[in-house]
Amino acid sequence: MxxxxxxxxxxxxxxxxxxxxxxxxxxxxxxxxxxxxxxxxxxxxxxxxxxxxxxxxxxxxxxxxxxxxxxxxxxxxxxxxxxxxxxxxxxxxxxxxxxxxxxxxxxxxxxxxxxxxxxxxxxxxxxxxxxxxxxxxxxxxxxxxxxxxxxxxxxxxxxxxxxxxxxxxxxxxxxxxxxxxxxxxxxxxxxxxxxKSKAIDNVKNEMPKSAYTDLRYLLFILAMVFFGFAFVQYFSTVPVYYNNVHGLSEFQIGLILGMNGFMIFALEMPLIKYLEGRPWSQSSKMIIGLLLVALSFIFFNLPPFTGVLVFGMILMTWGEMIAFPFSNAFAMERAKRGNQGEYMALYTMAFSVSHIFAHNLGMRSIASNGYEFTWYGTAFICTLGAVLLLILRKLLRSQSN
Incomplete structure (x- = not known):
């Protein structure tokens, strides 16, 4: 201990x-x-x-x-x-x-x-x-x-x-x-x-590149929009599913959602320190994170018992703990190429776009097609984000060669 x-x-x-x-x-x-x-x-x-x-x-x-x-x-x-x-x-x-x-x-x-x-x-x-x-x-x-x-x-x-x-x-x-x-x-x-404060890594770029002309970065941002679409379901459609299908009370739903915050607090920093020492690229780590989140939605369509919800939340949390820090670090590193504010704004805007559309589309999908279709669809969208990151990884490798 x-x-x-x-x-x-x-x-x-x-x-x-x-x-x-x-x-x-x-x-x-x-x-x-x-x-x-x-x-x-x-x-x-x-x-x-x-x-x-x-x-x-x-x-x-x-x-x-x-x-x-x-x-x-x-x-x-x-x-x-x-x-x-x-x-x-x-x-x-x-x-x-x-x-x-x-x-x-x-x-x-x-x-x-x-x-x-x-x-x-x-x-x-x-x-x-x-x-x-x-x-x-x-x-x-x-x-x-x-x-x-x-x-x-x-x-x-x-x-x-x-x-x-x-x-x-x-x-x-x-x-x-x-x-x-x-x-x-x-x-x-x-x-x-x-x-009084001295910046440690104050990058000066005499000829800054616009983030909107960085096609590889835009591909990354699109992948983050797809990831965000899946992630925000845990704060809108998923609690409704907990209640309507599994009959959980607000207190029980709060406990499952609270497990997410507790795991992040207890495990994320040691996990990131461990993964930083692995010889994998940032895009590879992001792909793992997105696939874990996608898998969490597949779990919802297994034979219904409350343990499925707990395992689903664990998978989502591990995926979140990997995807968010390394995607953010990728955006920060890429921002050295140009206008840093513009690069970071595009990164945060990706999740704003998800918030605008994902909640509404998720609710409408449940109303029209049911939960099973919605969860498979959400997993597919998140997996599509992982595929885009896979393409990005190949493009970045070809760029460095």
Missing amino acids: KKIYQSYILSFQGLSQEVWWLALITLINRAGTMVIPFLSLYLSDNLGLSLSEVGSIMTSFGLGSLIGNWAGGKLTDKIGYYKVMLGSLFLTGVFFIGIQFLTSFWSVCGGIFILMIIADAFRPAVFVALFAYSKPENKTRSVTLIRLAINLGFSAGPAIGGIIITTMGYSGLFWIDGFSCILAALLLLLVLNPK
């Missing part, structure tokens, strides 16, 4: 102080977005909006996220990651406080759209910052640390949010959400002042 503990601690060593600060700021920011899990309930129960209106608002949520990632990448290349992160955190806090005063459908729709543009401009900027503050050999583990912060934030946020709603109502939730984002901005100002 002591050896396992020491191995776990060693997997975190070597990361720069600035990366740890970025992780803490990300943790505060993500834990602070407590409104998001309760947004649908707030819109329908408190504001009395219809389900179709709530659906439209959630679509504006996804579109705002897409535009925010794109704009964040552009701004990062023009004014730098530090100003984008600082402005995004502060203004997100202000908008979270202000959104509670919007009550009509169109005002909420517009408010959520603008909020997500501002909030998700943070994402490409923080990845470029991570690129600058990480040693080349530690980039994948640095990404993994940020993912741990995000997962901890998402795990703690809903629990804290539920307590706040019970004791203070939704108004208290908006105020605390807003101030937590402003607190993250102040922390950034104090601990990552660019005059």
